[in-house]
Amino acid sequence: MPARRLREALLTALLLTIPFLVLGANLKEPHRINPVDRFLLRVSVPVQSLASRAASFVSEGLEEHVYHVEVVRENRQLQARLAYLESEAQRHNAAVAENERLRALLGLRERIVAPSVGATVIAKDLFSGFFRVARIRLDRGSADRVSPDMAVVSPEGLVGRVRRVFDRYCDVLLTVDRLSGVDVVVERTGARAVVWGTDEASRYVMEAQMLDDSDALLPGDLVHTSGLGLQFPAGILVGRVARVLERRPGDRQRVEVTPSVNFGALEEVLILTDGARAGGP
Amino acid sequence: MQEALQIFRLFLLQLAVSAGGVFVDVGFLRPQLFVPFAAYFGANSDLPYSRGLIAVFVLGYLTDLFSGNPLGLSTFVAVGVFVAVRVTGLRLGPREGLAHYLIIFLLTATALLVGRGLRMLFEQRDPVSFPLELGEPVRDWLRLLGFRARVSLLTHFLLIAAVTSMATTLFAPLVYFVCMRRPPAKGGAPA
Numbered sequence: 001m002p003a004r005r006l007r008e009a010l011l012t013a014l015l016l017t018i019p020f021l022v023l024g025a026n027l028k029e030p031h032r033i034n035p036v037d038r039f040l041l042r043v044s045v046p047v048q049s050l051a052s053r054a055a056s057f058v059s060e061g062l063e064e065h066v067y068h069v070e071v072v073r074e075n076r077q078l079q080a081r082l083a084y085l086e087s088e089a090q091r092h093n094a095a096v097a098e099n100e101r102l103r104a105l106l107g108l109r110e111r112i113v114a115p116s117v118g119a120t121v122i123a124k125d126l127f128s129g130f131f132r133v134a135r136i137r138l139d140r141g142s143a144d145r146v147s148p149d150m151a152v153v154s155p156e157g158l159v160g161r162v163r164r165v166f167d168r169y170c171d172v173l174l175t176v177d178r179l180s181g182v183d184v185v186v187e188r189t190g191a192r193a194v195v196w197g198t199d200e201a202s203r204y205v206m207e208a209q210m211l212d213d214s215d216a217l218l219p220g221d222l223v224h225t226s227g228l229g230l231q232f233p234a235g236i237l238v239g240r241v242a243r244v245l246e247r248r249p250g251d252r253q254r255v256e257v258t259p260s261v262n263f264g265a266l267e268e269v270l271i272l273t274d275g276a277r278a279g280g281p
Numbered sequence: 282m283q284e285a286l287q288i289f290r291l292f293l294l295q296l297a298v299s300a301g302g303v304f305v306d307v308g309f310l311r312p313q314l315f316v317p318f319a320a321y322f323g324a325n326s327d328l329p330y331s332r333g334l335i336a337v338f339v340l341g342y343l344t345d346l347f348s349g350n351p352l353g354l355s356t357f358v359a360v361g362v363f364v365a366v367r368v369t370g371l372r373l374g375p376r377e378g379l380a381h382y383l384i385i386f387l388l389t390a391t392a393l394l395v396g397r398g399l400r401m402l403f404e405q406r407d408p409v410s411f412p413l414e415l416g417e418p419v420r421d422w423l424r425l426l427g428f429r430a431r432v433s434l435l436t437h438f439l440l441i442a443a444v445t446s447m448a449t450t451l452f453a454p455l456v457y458f459v460c461m462r463r464p465p466a467k468g469g470a471p472a
Contacts, residue, residue: 008330015338015360020399023353027403044352051346058296058347 098267104155105268112153114233116270117144119152122169124263132201133174133263140271141168149231151272157237157260158182158225159269170271175238175259176204183229184208184238187222189215195223195238195257206239206257217241217255233272284328284336287460291318291340292347294459298452313445315344316389317373317453319359321461323366324373337363354399358392374461375454385453389446397438 022044025037033041109116123137140146142165152159152172160180163173173180178199185192193210208223221241227234239257246254295314319337322328341359345352365388366373373381 008334011331011334012360012364015334016357016364019338019341019353019356019360021353023351023357023399024403026351026353027400029404048346048352051343055347062296 101155101268105270108153108155109270112233112270112272114272115274116272117146119146119269119271121266121269124266132204133266134177135174136172136263136266138170138172138269138271139168141166141170143167145273146170146271151232151236152269153236153272154261154266154269156262157239158232159261159263159266161231162271172269174263175261176200176206176263182232182238183226184223185226185234186215186217186241187224189217189221191215191217192226192228193223204259204263205242206259207245208241208255208257210253210255216247217244217253219243223257284322284332287318288336288340288343290460291315291456292343294456295344311445312448312452313389313392314449314452314456315340315355315359316362316392316449317385317456318460319362320366320371320373320385320388321457323363324371325461330367333363333367334360351400354396357399358396361395362388362392375457382450382453386446386450389449390442393442393445397442 021036022040025033025040025044028037105118109118117140119138119140121136122139124133125135125137126133136159138146138152146162146165148162148165150162152161158175160172160174160177162170164171175182175195175197176199177197180197182195183192184195191210193208195206195208198205198207208217210217219241223238223241225232225234225236225238237260239259242256242258244253244255246252291314298312298314318340322333322337325333337359338356341356342352344350344355344359348355371384373384375381
């Protein structure tokens with residue numbers, strides 16, 4: 001037991017003396033270094049050099065990691081900034097598009113020269129399964145002196161007519177609705193016809209029926225309101241003949257008409273508050 | 282082998298703490314994690330004296346190599362802490378309650394003072410000039426807190442020692458759990 005204690009005491013003394021001497025050799029001014037210090041420095045320098053290289057390797061790795069973290073953080077900030085600028089650009093584009101639509105609407109109002117009230121589409125009913133608009137709702141109602149059967153137009157052409165009116169909004173019957181019928185005139189020939197909605201779920205399409213085939217219709221012919229029937233002012237574009245469905249010699253002819261209005265993109269319209277008495281464009 | 286693994290864990294912990302200090306920009310507050318580590322080794326009566334002594338010697342030497350301290354400083358302090366705890370038979374560990382934290386605080390403060398004393402002994406510098414390198418941040422803090430009076434440089438050092446000891450004490454339980462905790466024994470208890 002005493003031998004063990006002696007061994008431990010010697011080891012303790014040795015392990016305290018070595019660092020003490022090494023520390024002294026490392027901290028002393030050069031002119032105070034003795035041969036023992038010189039020996040300790042000579043022994044410890046290679047190990048210290050190796051360790052400093054290892055430490056540099058670790059610290060450089062750490063710095064690189066910190067740099068990487070900074071880059072990632074900056075990247076996130078730039079992405080957020082980019083997203084913000086993109087949303088600003090989208091808002092700007094939307095404002096420009098809205099401006100163009102309103103300018104067109106203003107131009108339409110000036111062309112029509114009739115009492116009208118501007119309205120915004122606030123809702124669109126879609127056919128289930130298809131992205132085709134079945135009905136639209138406007139932000140004008142009886143409080144704005146809107147009443148049923150008033151014509152609704154857009155810069156692209158005839159939208160339809162007011163069907164139901166509420167206090168602050170109204171529903172519009174579109175020209176493509178099965179219940180819609182519009183008396184029209186073919187621009188190229190001056191022939192009259194009636195355009196009916198077909199209510200097809202998957203596309204916007206109308207059908208025109210003419211009472212005789214004396215003036216044959218051709219695909220591409222433009223169809224305008226005739227002003228007859230006291231519903232719509234004359235001269236409003238309704239659509240364009242897409243194809244001939246039926247033509248019997250000496251009898252009626254049926255053609256398919258594509259509406260001029262894109263109901264899916266409709267946002268602002270005019271409600272003509274004076275019906276057929278309004279002057280067309 | 283067990284001691285080598287524990288030393289390796291301590292180095293990882295020290296690295297994580299240092300990196301955390303860099304991130305939150307309090308790099309001058311360096312918890313001296315090797316002090317509680319050496320103390321826990323000293324308090325572990327199951328560990329043979331010679332093995333523990335050699336282990337803390339290696340730990341101190343590695344700390345010197347990687348910390349930028351003058352070679353031998355941490356080695357001397359680590360061996361000193363181990364011997365002091367073993368000879369006095371102190372019981373350490375978070376379960377010992379407030380006394381444990383107090384002992385770690387006092388050991389760290391003493392180790393810092395001894396280290397500073399050794400530097401003064403060998404460098405033979407003006408005794409009041411040594412805390413300048415570490416004292417500046419504390420002096421700035423004191424000014425920010427409204428202490429307009431001139432505070433002596435020795436007070437600066439004592440403040441630094443107190444703050445560093447406090448930081449070390451706060452990290453001591455982490456050192457204990459990361460480095461000293463042993464994995465549960467395999468197999469069930471004997472019938």
